[in-house]
Amino acid sequence: MTTRKAGEPPAAKASPSAAATPVASGRLRGQLASVQGRRLRNGLLALCALLVLALLPTIYDQIFGFSADFELHRVTFIGILIIAALAQNILTGYAAQPSLGNAAFFGVSAYILAWLNTDLNQPYWLGILVAMLVSALLGFVVGAPALRLSGVYLAIVTLGLVLVAGALLNVWDTAAGRQSYELNNLPVALTDDHVLYFMVFAIVVVIIFLSYHLLRSRVGRAWVAIRDNEVAAEAFGVPVARYKLLAFVVSATLTGLAGALYATWATTASSSMSSADQTIAFLAMIVVGGLGSISGSVLGAIFVGLLPLLLGQLPDPFSIGPFQLQISSLITLIYGLLLLLALIFFPTGLRSLGDYAKTAVQSLAQRGDKR
Amino acid sequence: MQALLQVILAGLVTGSLYGLLALGITLVYRTTGVLNFAYGAIGAVCACFMYILLSQARLNFWLALLITLLCAPLLGVVLERGFARPVLNAPIFTKAIATLALALVLQALAQQLWPQLNSALHFPTPFEGHAARVGGVYISLVDVIILVITLLIMVGLNLFLTRSRLGIAMRATADGLSAARMVGIPVGLIFLFVWALSAFIAALAGILLASLQSLIDIQFMDSILLFAFVGAVLGGLDSLPGALIGGILIGFIDNLLAFLLANHALGTLNIGDPGIREALIFSGFVLILFLRPQGLFGKTLARRV
Numbered sequence: 136m137t138t139r140k141a142g143e144p145p146a147a148k149a150s151p152s153a154a155a156t157p158v159a160s161g162r163l164r165g166q167l168a169s170v171q172g173r174r175l176r177n178g179l180l181a182l183c184a185l186l187v188l189a190l191l192p193t194i195y196d197q198i199f200g201f202s203a204d205f206e207l208h209r210v211t212f213i214g215i216l217i218i219a220a221l222a223q224n225i226l227t228g229y230a231a232q233p234s235l236g237n238a239a240f241f242g243v244s245a246y247i248l249a250w251l252n253t254d255l256n257q258p259y260w261l262g263i264l265v266a267m268l269v270s271a272l273l274g275f276v277v278g279a280p281a282l283r284l285s286g287v288y289l290a291i292v293t294l295g296l297v298l299v300a301g302a303l304l305n306v307w308d309t310a311a312g313r314q315s316y317e318l319n320n321l322p323v324a325l326t327d328d329h330v331l332y333f334m335v336f337a338i339v340v341v342i343i344f345l346s347y348h349l350l351r352s353r354v355g356r357a358w359v360a361i362r363d364n365e366v367a368a369e370a371f372g373v374p375v376a377r378y379k380l381l382a383f384v385v386s387a388t389l390t391g392l393a394g395a396l397y398a399t400w401a402t403t404a405s406s407s408m409s410s411a412d413q414t415i416a417f418l419a420m421i422v423v424g425g426l427g428s429i430s431g432s433v434l435g436a437i438f439v440g441l442l443p444l445l446l447g448q449l450p451d452p453f454s455i456g457p458f459q460l461q462i463s464s465l466i467t468l469i470y471g472l473l474l475l476l477a478l479i480f481f482p483t484g485l486r487s488l489g490d491y492a493k494t495a496v497q498s499l500a501q502r503g504d505k506r
Numbered sequence: 507m508q509a510l511l512q513v514i515l516a517g518l519v520t521g522s523l524y525g526l527l528a529l530g531i532t533l534v535y536r537t538t539g540v541l542n543f544a545y546g547a548i549g550a551v552c553a554c555f556m557y558i559l560l561s562q563a564r565l566n567f568w569l570a571l572l573i574t575l576l577c578a579p580l581l582g583v584v585l586e587r588g589f590a591r592p593v594l595n596a597p598i599f600t601k602a603i604a605t606l607a608l609a610l611v612l613q614a615l616a617q618q619l620w621p622q623l624n625s626a627l628h629f630p631t632p633f634e635g636h637a638a639r640v641g642g643v644y645i646s647l648v649d650v651i652i653l654v655i656t657l658l659i660m661v662g663l664n665l666f667l668t669r670s671r672l673g674i675a676m677r678a679t680a681d682g683l684s685a686a687r688m689v690g691i692p693v694g695l696i697f698l699f700v701w702a703l704s705a706f707i708a709a710l711a712g713i714l715l716a717s718l719q720s721l722i723d724i725q726f727m728d729s730i731l732l733f734a735f736v737g738a739v740l741g742g743l744d745s746l747p748g749a750l751i752g753g754i755l756i757g758f759i760d761n762l763l764a765f766l767l768a769n770h771a772l773g774t775l776n777i778g779d780p781g782i783r784e785a786l787i788f789s790g791f792v793l794i795l796f797l798r799p800q801g802l803f804g805k806t807l808a809r810r811v
Contacts, residue, residue: 295788
């Protein structure tokens with residue numbers, strides 16, 4: 136602020152707020168304006184997104200006609216993925232906890248909902264709430280030892296948790312003599328694809344709104360402080376252990392919600408929801424989208440969700456030359472490859488594509504100036 | 507008593523396999539800082555490759571074995587160059603995710619290449635059906651081979667790491683990367699060599715497991731990888747004998763639990779199910795880790811916070 140050169144015109148005719156702080160220079164005001172501009176832009180984008188979401192079913196009715204419900208059903212899946220991606224991003228991108236365990240909450244909460252709703256005949260909403268509560272509790276139980284473990288050990292323990300939870304759910308299935316858990320007692324309204332679509336995306340919008348504000352609150356700042364420098368955060372009086380635990384609980388609750396919604400969406404819960412493949416799908420979303428960013432989570436979820444939607448158009452099995460490719464394993468292959476490529480070449484993810492483009496254009500322009 | 511001896515023998519045999527895998531995991535982690543979740547997939551792909559050589563190319567068992575064991579280090583070299591080197595300076599967690607993705611990619615590729623291996627197939631070996639009865643305990647030829655090979659690998663590795671120039675250079679690299687670079691150790695080559703060596707061990711473990719079960723499919727290593735990791739962590743992730751002992755310990759407990767829990771049921775719930783055993787062992791492991799975060803044999807390290 137005080138680096139203003141002598142030759143520069145002073146920041147005269149300042150606005151009232153700038154007059155109160157005489158050192159405020161044009162640069163600061165420029166920053167302020169750009170922040171306001173960004174807010175305006177973000178607000179407009181959010182409004183556009185809401186409009187698209189609200190109009191999408193009507194548009195789909197026009198485009199797809201009879202199969203509109205089916206197509207809408209597949210889009211709903213992306214909404215569920217957005218919740219799961221946000222949950223993983225809060226834990227890994229913000230609070231920097233290298234946890235691979237979210238798939239366990241995803242599977243367990245789906246089974247809890249299935250059990251309460253189908254076998255115990257409890258109301259659907261109670262099932263969802265209990266599923267989220269159980270997930271939160273599990274998140275607490277997993278988070279507590281996590282405080283004592285450093286990176287690698289935590290990764291092993293959480294991945295083990297996913298595999299063990301999957302194995303136990305499978306044991307439950309075997310004991311009950313079923314292949315997977317069918318939810319055949321869902322509220323009738325939710326069997327309508329339009330209702331499910333609006334319900335899921337209403338929840339998504341609320342959760343994005345809440346996490347936007349949570350991440351800009353004291354809690355979110357504490358997580359970022361822990362991520363950026365744990366020692367410094369501790370020295371500044373951030374109760375590191377408590378906030379790490381909170382990140383686990385919040386993430387587990389959201390993942391639990393996503394799992395319960397997924398079970399509703401698919402009307403079945405299977406033990407493969409808690410598997411290494413699922414973990415990879417979650418991580419691919421946030422790594423491809425962008426760590427530590429809400430828009431990154433949304434972009435990553437859209438990307439990962441669109442892939443099976445697009446590949447689903449191909450014939451199954453799809454043949455290239457002599458090879459017969461199964462679409463399901465092709466999807467896994469592409470997720471894995473994408474994740475690898477993103478980690479190696481593009482560690483900041485899709486979210487920063489715009490920034491990359493901007494820098495590229497600027498450097499090109501500069502080169503032009505020099506000539 | 508005889509049943510117990512049989513259980514102990516089985517524990518020693520499966521434990522050796524866990525130990526071999528734990529050895530490879532620890533080797534790569536110690537030297538290059540990569541926690542290799544793809545380790546099971548590497549072993550499985552190598553064993554599947556050998557099965558293809560046996561069944562489709564109709565090669566002699568020993569020739570197929572030789573080719574597989576020569577190709578495995580090549581796979582390790584390719585993975586190091588193409589995958590581990592680019593993420594070398596990334597945080598440990600990034601590398602762990604990357605190996606998890608690598609595991610999926612390897613398995614999916616193998617699935618596309620050899621679709622017949624999606625279901626379990628018979629893995630033919632010349633050792634099949636040979637068994638001896640020693641003091642009331644049945645011991646098969648495969649059991650003996652597994653024990654002998656594990657012993658050979660352990661002793662060989664130990665001699666190699668303490669006596670040879672390359673082994674000492676490897677240990678130096680593990681202890682301090684920049685210091686090793688400064689005294690002129692070709693660190694890049696060492697990394698390459700470590701990956702090749704670990705892929706070789708993975709292939710060996712994969713083939714031994716396939717011979718033991720005489721069944722093979724693409725995912726057949728997944729079920730034992732978790733226990734291999736548990737063994738490696740119990741060993742502290744930094745000592746090779748620790749990893750082997752950790753693996754054997756898990757093998758013992760696994761077989762003992764299988765023996766004790768077999769044919770028990772709670773209602774329709776079959777307690778002898780491998781899933782329950784896995785959960786029990788895993789919770790015990792987490793408990794141990796909670797009490798001793800550095801593992802059973804690991805050294806205590808000072809933490810910053």
